[in-house]
């Protein structure tokens with residue numbers, strides 16, 4: 276439970292507090308077309324789901340799903356503490372077999388977990404097909420994720436930052452060397468916005484757009500079914 280308990284704190288430290296701002300921007304993007312049914316996929320400690328609750332009206336149904344029980348336990352504590360438990364359903368489940376009917380969601384958001392689903396993951400296509408299945412036609416998949424800066428110099432500095440600062444500090448604070456090595460490596464080698472666009476169009480999304488943040492180290496992408 277060590278990583279989970281300190282997960283939010285470690286994120287704040289790595290991003291100098293900006294991760295909350297990026298989630299807020301992603302939540303705004305999710306709510307743009309006034310969805311009625313919204314999913315926070317791989318919700319973790321519910322950072323995005325609780326933002327969505329705070330920024331939407333009571334008629335919006337918000338569900339968060341994650342396969343980690345310890346993360347969900349923290350999510351539930353946070354929802355309770357914020358008096359938001361009534362507005363969000365936190366579900367235990369795997370993206371490989373989402374427990375929702377076809378075309379159920381108007382929008383699916385995912386914050387800082389798309390990399391986990393697709394970086395060297397043999398189940399990546401299965402996950403993306405499940406996302407497509409539970410999204411209604413015309414529905415939007417909003418991703419906020421680390422990205423690759425277009426400037427070679429900034430990319431180099433970003434990779435150094437991940438390998439020297441994030442990987443070591445994460446290990447120190449969580450006691451889990453593997454988790455933060457994986458984070459540093461996967462973020463350094465993850466898709467560029469252009470590669471991601473090709474992947475999403477290939478699997479069956481019809482439109483794709485990207486907005487770069489933080490010198491291109493992070494991006495918000497929107498893929499439409």
Ligand SMILES: C[S@@+](CC[C@H](N)C(=O)[O-])C[C@H]1O[C@@H](n2cnc3c(N)ncnc32)[C@H](O)[C@@H]1O
Pocket residue numbers: 316317318319320321322323340341342343346368369370371385386387388391392
């Ligand atoms: C880096 S955390 C991101 C959590 C959260 N979305 C956030 O913004 O902080 C990745 C999360 O994805 C979850 N996850 C990874 N693979 C999953 C899968 N196949 N199905 C459901 N959850 C998954 C993990 O349990 C973890 O909580």
